[in-house]
Amino acid sequence: DAYLRGTHDMQDNPAKSIEEFERATRIDPGYAQAWAWLALVRTLYAADNLQGDAARAGHAQARAEVDTALRLRPNYGQAHALRATLLRIGDHDWNGAFAEFRVALPLVPDTDPSHGAYSLLLTALGKIKEAIVEREKYIVGDPLSGFAHMYLSNLQASLGSLDEAQSNLREAERLVPKHVDSYAAQASYLAVLRGDADAALRAAKRMTAGHSYERVLALALQIGSDRDPADAALQRLLDADGQAKDDAFAIARVYALRNDADKAIAWLQRDRERGGNGVLNALADPLILRLRNDPRLAAYCRQAGLPAPDASEALSLDQIRAKLALQ
Numbered sequence: 095d096a097y098l099r100g101t102h103d104m105q106d107n108p109a110k111s112i113e114e115f116e117r118a119t120r121i122d123p124g125y126a127q128a129w130a131w132l133a134l135v136r137t138l139y140a141a142d143n144l145q146g147d148a149a150r151a152g153h154a155q156a157r158a159e160v161d162t163a164l165r166l167r168p169n170y171g172q173a174h175a176l177r178a179t180l181l182r183i184g185d186h187d188w189n190g191a192f193a194e195f196r197v198a199l200p201l202v203p204d205t206d207p208s209h210g211a212y213s214l215l216l217t218a219l220g221k222i223k224e225a226i227v228e229r230e231k232y233i234v235g236d237p238l239s240g241f242a243h244m245y246l247s248n249l250q251a252s253l254g255s256l257d258e259a260q261s262n263l264r265e266a267e268r269l270v271p272k273h274v275d276s277y278a279a280q281a282s283y284l285a286v287l288r289g290d291a292d293a294a295l296r297a298a299k300r301m302t303a304g305h306s307y308e309r310v311l312a313l314a315l316q317i318g319s320d321r322d323p324a325d326a327a328l329q330r331l332l333d334a335d336g337q338a339k340d341d342a343f344a345i346a347r348v349y350a351l352r353n354d355a356d357k358a359i360a361w362l363q364r365d366r367e368r369g370g371n372g373v374l375n376a377l378a379d380p381l382i383l384r385l386r387n388d389p390r391l392a393a394y395c396r397q398a399g400l401p402a403p404d405a406s407e408a409l410s411l412d413q414i415r416a417k418l419a420l421q
Contacts, residue, residue: 153184171201175208205235220377220406240270343372
């Protein structure tokens with residue numbers, strides 16, 4: 095019961111999910127599956143909410159928990175995939191994560207959630223086409239997952255396949271209607287990629303007022319013709335910097351959209367110095383990839399152990415717009 099409550103709360107209430115998985119392991123210390131999923135939720139919670147020493151402590155605790163799962167069940171494929179996720183998120187150890195997936199994937203079915211985790215590693219390295227294949231395997235196994243369709247939508251957008259991305263966004267919204275803000279943010283982003291300022295703004299304004307809304311609104315306003323509200327929205331992000339872990343990456347994306355390479359690179363570096371998650375997304379982001387020929391972005395990727403920007407299969411915003419112009 096505690097384990098199932100933990101899985102139920104993973105997306106909407108990760109702190110509660112951690113409590114339930116911990117309760118499951120106290121009731122049954124030999125419950126490998128509970129230890130493994132406890133490690134996953136703790137990893138994701140630290141990545142999204144914690145910084146500095148607190149994030150490092152969370153990841154260290156998650157390492158101990160996944161090690162416990164594998165001590166109990168050495169051939170537990172999902173636990174190897176979860177260790178790979180920890181190596182990706184907590185350590186940015188891409189080679190170590192690949193090694194764990196080489197162990198994990200032969201031990202699980204083709205429709206196992208581990209393929210979704212593998213898709214995220216491939217995404218971070220700019221291997222977008224293979225990431226789509228792995229994401230689709232996950233969806234076959236869990237066709238009712240709205241967020242899986244959202245991830246697929248984002249990958250398709252990275253290749254400039256915006257109609258397919260829009261279709262998967264609609265499917266996510268049909269399956270799990272309650273995540274209105276997430277769907278509105280994705281709809282606004284797809285409109286930004288299309289260069290449709292009115293649609294981007296309309297979608298952004300469907301969101302609940304707050305910090306996430308300000309991020310999405312700032313992007314939407316940059317492609318409009320009125321520079322005053324665009325500048326004001328960016329200034330609000332700058333004034334609020336530090337409210338959320340990935341603020342620096344969000345600001346870097348706005349500057350990239352404005353084609354201000356100097357400031358975009360500076361904020362991208364700031365995100366990395368803060369332990370943000372930009373390195374997990376930069377090589378799949380059409381806005382950041384506007385800078386793919388800038389040697390400073392190549393240097394950033396080298397420092398993070400990532401492939402060179404020009405090796406990414408994702409398109410830049412300008413390449414996507416050119417592709418749309420030919421259709």
